[in-house]
Amino acid sequence: MFLINCPFCGEREQSEFKAGGEAHIVRPKQPTELSDDEWAEYLFMRKNIKGVQFERWNHVHGCRKWFNVVRDTSNDQIKAVYKMGEKPPN
Amino acid sequence: MKKNLRVKRSKHIDETYKISFKFNGKLYYGFKGDTLASALLANDIHLVGRSFKYHRPRGIMTAGSEEPNAIVQLHNNSPWTEPNVRATEVEIYEGLEASSQNCWPSVNFDIGGINNFLSPLLPAGFYYKTFMWPASFWEKYEYFIRKSAGLGKSPTKPDPDIYEHRYIHCDVLVIGAGISGIISAKIAAKNGFKTLLIDEKPYLGGSTIYQNSEYFKINNQNSGSWLEKEINEIKKIENLEIKTRTSVAAYHGYNYLLAKENLTDHLPIERRKNKTRHKLLKIRAKKVVTATGSIERPLIFDNNDRPGILLSSAIKKYADLFGVACGEKNILFTNNDSAYETAISLIQKGINVEAIVDNREKVDSKLIYEVEKNNIKIFKGHTIVNTYGYKRINKISIMQLSKDGQNVIGSKIDLSCDCLGISGGWTPAVHLFTQSGGKLKFRDEDQVFIPNAYPSDQISVGACNGDLTLDSILVNVPKSLKDFLNIKNNVYESFEVLSSYNNSKRNIWLLPSDKILGKTKSFVDYQNDATAKDIKLALREGFKSIEHVKRYTTTGMGTDQGKLGNMHALGIISETSEAKMGELGTTTFRPPYTPLTFGTIVGRNVGEYFDVYRKTPIHEWHVKNNAKFENVGQWKRAWYYPRDNEDMFQAVQRESKAARESAGILDASTLGKIDIQGTDASEFLNRVYTNAWSKLQIGKCRYGLMLNEDGMVYDDGVTTRLSENHYLMTTTTGGAANVLGKLEDYLQTEWPELDVYLSSVTDHFATISVCGPNSKKIISEIFPNLDLSDKNFPHMSFKKTKIGKIHCRIMRISFTGEQSYEINVQANFGKSVWEKCMEVGKNCNITPYGTETMHLLRAEKGFIIVGQDTDATMTPIDLQMDWIVSKKKYDFIGKRSLYRSDTIREDRKQLVGLLTDNPNEILEEGSQIVSDINKSPIEMLGHVTSSYFSPNLKKSIALGVVRGGKNMLGQKLIIPMENKKINVTVTDPVFLDKENKKLNA
């Protein structure tokens, strides 16, 4: 069980959080103008990286805020956390 | 006559404190301080069980948690029974009862032993290959296999013990209190770190504490005496907590560890009462020092598994710590210096050593000279080629090794013995380190895996880090700690160390024999009966990966996870396949390091504390009025209220009739309630529901359907506009938390520009629903000043009012199809308002009904229940609810998915009504629906989702999903059951009051 440094609350146990999948997938502004394939790309296609991954987490048993985490999925090391809307680190 | 193998007094054993215990029904004696294993050995008992596959007699092999053979059941047939306990770890107490496992009908006569004679038929993969075919034979095999190869019996009575969980946070956790752990703990604690030192054994000091030899000295004292003083000193350090009988089960990422603290297992049963038995420690440590030591390796040769064959270090421990001789004619077999340490200990205690067989040709070692001085015959450059004796070893045959160690030469020499100690060198105990995610490297010179890269703030020290000798430990441990803790105070000045151990080792993974391999039984994994031959067979059959070989041969898959033999398995694979050890990788060690009891894992979460549950403010009334409850999510919901001797069916029929004929009352407090406020609240609802919300007037209610982005129905409920920018949304009982989470997600991440705030208010309000033709009358008596006329307070609208000083929100909404009013009041007034309704409604036979009746009533009306009539594959179109999907709105969650090529298919499963030809026949929910029973294979069209007997329609009704069902109205279908088939007709899902006359009656 790893520790996550919530940008609003500080370091807490993983069990307080809920994972929300890959980050930076923006919901299309005009879904009705997309083809089936384009919509499917947004809806279904997610990366499954072994290594550094950008993902969304929710402090569901805390401040309830969503934020982004940069995590190495091979060893759970967290490289960075940042708020929604902020630029991802390089 | 029974032998007494207790030798010279050991200070760790209290010979004035005699303890009686039973093993396999017979009474024996031991002393305080004994383990079950040491006490049995003192009584000359080696044979304790049978092996898993061949049912070969097996004896005590080790003196620690790595024990593969001496696995026993404690207190069989009592509530305290526990299977798969290692006799080497059980501390004896008055009244202990232990019995062998895996040896039906008895340890001495064993029907399964026949497998041993049939063993040419039982090679690796035998179970996979043979018992799988023909499939019908499995039933016959199974009985025999299960009965004869059981690994202990699980308890059948409730566990009488108490278990607890405890969280511990510390600066430094030191795992293992051998010499390395003691030194580490002292350095950490003396430097001000809050330190926790734990060890699985009941005493501190590891194997050094009983080391009493002139050949191993620290600062001119015997190493054991030196360590004893250190232990006495650290016990006084305030910021150092010490826990014995505590074993780390799991080492997870970020230095999160689980350990089991054993508090009462060493006490007589009558003294355990009201005490916590095990504590599961959940430890989060800033820094971890792993000092788990090493495990001696066996040697792999023909028939290396007979009772009386032990690890050489175990024989030493039994002699030094427990004062027990494992045999009277001991032979040691080794490839390194360790066996000579054992020999010296035995000589010291006056225990006879017959001979030592050493793989090595020529070694210059002080220990060997000492042994030679005592006129003990040493066979250098020799190996054992066979052993004899069925229930106890009585003889070995040895031969000379060829120069390359691959063959034996010369003639056979037979040596008689009653105990054989084997030593194949040492394997650092890296299990916990690898569990934590650490990667190993292979050290070629002595063929061991040692830690390479640490995944968290941790360090391995001492033998588990590859420092296998006293001098290297004393040099390296303080140095490593200094860097690891970044400290100035070294605590220890330099040591003066005498360590007479010569590091030389002749490593031969599989020792040669004069027989061909196929004729030998050289066990690599004792517990699972995997031999060297099996491993070679697996390689011949094409298995290459170590993980595959492991599974095919079952090597390392026992409860001991192959602590003894895994390295040899790797070695044999490496030699056979000519792959380098370091490149082969190792199998994964998984938690727990040693098995945990279920009680430890569960802790206090048993019985009513198994899971948290939620009660409505009216719960106590339901209990008092004989309600039966059902679990809905975490809620306890009133299910039905049986009267007199009613069964569920009768109660539900009565409740359903009453609700339609006069008045029913339901506790709806569990429905999720989300308070929505903000200037963009209407726009927000527009985006999350399928229908339009901008035009909903203040004081009006509307039903909404919420989809996932994939177009599938997610939740539903009624939302009320309380004021311009204020809504109250209701959700399903089970969906409340997820809906709130989903809405928050969209607000925070997709639409941060919206001015909307959400709060869960589910627990803040009690909700009482009064329905039926007399509901208006009852409500008007409770709220005499409220104008309940259809004009002023029509269906789907809301009023704010009061009972006395209590504020009420009343919604006229209906889930039953009857005229209904939902009264929402502050939760703590819920019960009194409910009671008021009951009192006022008495004249109208107001009838409390539970969830079952609610489900029946809504099914009569064809209202869906999300999660019962839907799963994650139903769109609103599939549900025939096209009317609720706005065509005008530009966008809402899931809209685009409603016209993907897949969601517009005509032959999707669609919701329909089903009527049985026989109106008294009630379908089973979940039954399959087919049209052609003669087709092969039968094509499944769908399944029944809801089914009831409707007392109001006096017939059975059902809802179901059927492929292309929308266009099948009137068509006959079949529900095939085990002994019959039921004919049904597809209908509209609304069975009662299609015109909604009752809502406004």
Ligand SMILES: [Zn+2]
């Ligand atoms: Zn937070």
